[in-house]
Amino acid sequence: MTHALGFTEKDLRRLAGARSFERGLGYLSAVSRLEIGDEAISATVDGTDTYEVQLTEDEDSGLTGWCDCPYGREGNFCKHCVAVGLTVLRQAESVPQQRSAAVSRTRLLDGWLESLTREELLALVREQLADDRDLRRRMELRAAAVGEDTGIVRERILSLLDTRPFARYGYVEYADAHAYGRQAAEAVTALRALTASSRSADAVEVAREAFQALGRTYGEIDDSDGLIGEVATGLAEAHLEACLAARPDPVETAEWLVRCLLDEVNDMADIDLFDYREVLGDPGLARARTLVVAAWRANPKGWAEKHLMERFLKTEGESVDALVEVHAADxxxxxxxxxxxxxxxxxxxxxxxxxxxxxxxxxxxxxxxxxxxxxxxxxxxxxxxxxxxxxxxxxxxxxxxxxxxxxxxxxxxxxxxxxxxxxxxxxxxxxxxxxxxAQPKNGRGCYGSVLVDALMDDNDLRAAWQAATDGHADQRQWLALADRIRDPQPADALNVYLRWIEPLRKQTGATTYERLAELLLSARACHHALGSEAEFATYLAALRTDQKRKRKLMAILDQHGL
Incomplete structure (x- = not known):
């Protein structure tokens, strides 16, 4: 189903912030290879380097953007995303047709594939496998998972979890984590295929190795989006599924689980020992409890040890005194x-x-x-x-x-x-x-004092003004005070507004211009209360003359009637 754009220029400004939005305006001519699909928009933007951008619309989360520039890799909606979004908005009328064309192309491709004979499809797949090494590795893994050689499956799964091809500087950066995550997810698919092909006992052993392998390198991956954590959770779930099918030795399984839960690698996937209750049975749970109690007594201050003890005591309905003993130890x-x-x-x-x-x-x-x-x-x-x-x-x-x-x-x-x-x-x-x-401020500090906030909260404005005058206020507090005293003390409030207008004259950006207009409106209100409108008119005229090169500022002042 095709649809029109679900975002506006205002959305782009909100996502990027004023600074990135303004910079994005300068990259409109750098956008190329724009492709508008049914749900995603992709393009290339030429900047310091050539960057790939993708915008995605979702009914729940709205518009999101991804770019492989350094700023975009950190998860920010960057200037390149802005440029692509603005480019699309400028051709909004044709978007439904472009999306309809994308759907048609997909249907055409599906129809063509369905029309091919088995031999033709095989030839096409082999051609792709010869050109795409990663695709070939994934297909080899799926083939091995339904075959007889577990050694090949193990080797392929561990290679999928190997971070070295993605760690350009010994660390998998944000920009590479997505590609690594997509590859690592294939390991979960392969493990489940092993279980489904009646080789669950093999899947149990391979899943353990896979989980430990990922755990050893997890700390060297920028998993800001949680993709690798999802892979780790998938590996843990695949291990549990394999255990439920294979029913491995309960005591040995309990020993492995406790070792794993006491290890830091479990931080990446929250395994719950009691999810394995059916696998462990009474012998396995008894062995697990013995190991957990021994570990806690050896290290009562350990977080994992305490957590496991608490889980056992609560799950098994032990007395509150036993819980108190655990907590009181640390x-x-x-x-x-x-x-x-x-x-x-x-x-x-x-x-x-x-x-x-x-x-x-x-x-x-x-x-x-x-x-x-x-x-x-x-x-x-x-x-x-x-x-x-x-x-x-x-x-x-x-x-x-x-x-x-x-x-x-x-x-x-x-x-x-x-x-x-x-x-x-x-x-x-x-x-x-x-x-x-309270530490005296120079009038432009980053943080004010609690003293000024407390006095304003008490509505003791005279004392708050004195504390601010004594150097205990920052810009936020000065302006809040000025707003509060503007009616009874317009002259004092005016001095505050003018003081904070001055540094803004040297700055640029839409947010700065809006703030400047807001302060000018407050200053105008003070002049009105003082009966000195002519003085404000002279001041404003001089400011507009001084700032006339800033066309955006002039437009914002006009919008506010200044």
């Missing part, structure tokens, strides 16, 4: 493990012990960043239920001191107001904490 310095224990105890109806563990978490916190937020929230919620408001305030106060933030300030304010202690020493002490950690 307590996090920020109290998060105490919270896990408290949650388990509370779920078991042991609320008193749960509260004790949570309070221990606060007392035993040794992290320089203070206790975990969720631990504090857990305790405060239970203090509130018990009407222990002073304890809620104390917990929130300590968290603000340990990790000052606007959120912590707000929580303390809410708790202290509920306790009736905010408007006095509590607020003054909280602001003093924020003042102590």
């Amino acid at each position: 307590l996090a310095p920020n109290g998060h493990t105490h919270l896990v224990i408290a949650t388990e105890l509370e779920a078991a109806g042991r609320t008193g012990e749960a509260l004790q563990w949570a309070e221990r978490g606060l007392q035993e916190t040794v992290s320089e960043w203070g206790p975990h937020d969720d631990l504090v929230a857990f305790l405060c919620e239970r203090y509130e239920r018990a009407h222990r408001l002073a304890d809620v305030v104390a917990a929130r106060r300590n968290l603000l001191r340990a990790r000052p933030s606007l959120a912590a300030y707000r929580h303390l304010r809410t708790a202290a107001r509920a306790a009736g202690t905010w408007e006095g020493a509590e607020r003054a002490d909280a602001l003093q904490v924020l003042r102590a950690v």
Whole structure:
């Protein structure tokens, strides 16, 4: 079914960002070999090098773009994608016809292939196999999978998982990961073919080797899109399918699984030992439990060991005390493990012990960043239920001191107001904490201080202005303050707007121009409140004269009536 374009120039700007979009405008004449299919659009763009671009439309995810330029390899919608998208938009009226033609070509090809005799098809396939080495290797693998020689299958599968042909610098970069992933996926297909051809016992052994081989190199692949992780999951699923068909020795299988689960290679595919319950039976599960308990006792702080112990205890319905023992063997310095224990105890109806563990978490916190937020929230919620408001305030106060933030300030304010202690020493002490950690800014810093945000959140604009004047505000905070005081103090707000207009005069780009127009509108509102519209008109005329070469800026100012 053919369809018109599902994206606009606005979509291209949103995906690429203003900078890449503007640069893409300069590459319209560099687009060649444009091919519009039913769902995908491909083209070549000549830049520093010749780059391949593909745009894909999907009803759920919308427009996506892929390019093999360095910036595109990082997963960005680059200027080359923009150029191809704009080129297509400029011939939008002919897109339905082009897509209809693509569908017709596909149907014509299918019809021609169906008309060929067996001998003609074989000749065509052999011709392609002679010209395409990768295709030949894949076909050889499929042939071996239904044949008798498992050695050939093993060799081919391991070669499909070999990263060396794709690792130009000893590492499979993003641009090459897709091609490697497509090749590696053939290994999963071959393993399933082995199982389907009644050679599941062979598939079990080959799947183990394949999984381990991929695990050894997984850390050397840029798997930003998760394609290789999907291959690893496929290998694990193929192994389970083979085990269910072959029913290998349960004890030996349990030993292999536990070794694998304790190894870092399992990070690439989340194998669950209990998915193998039917394969392992009671003997295999018993052996697995023995190995897991021994591993945990030898290394109680190991993440994999703890996770496996927890899975066994929960799956087999062990007592909560056994779970507490596992977690208590490795307590996090920020109290998060105490919270896990408290949650388990509370779920078991042991609320008193749960509260004790949570309070221990606060007392035993040794992290320089203070206790975990969720631990504090857990305790405060239970203090509130018990009407222990002073304890809620104390917990929130300590968290603000340990990790000052606007959120912590707000929580303390809410708790202290509920306790009736905010408007006095509590607020003054909280602001003093924020003042102590506020670092003076030069007016153009990247980050402002929590102090200014907290004062604005309190609607104490006079104090916030003073803190900003003392050097505790960044650009965002200055402009937010200016917006808040514009009506009562237009002259002060105007000075802020003008200060931040100046650096924008030296910058380019659609986003900058929109921001400049926004600030000019705010400045105009201040002049209107001051009754000095003529002064603003003079200022704006001078700015337009100075910036007249920026035609895009002039157009945006016109759009805003400036």
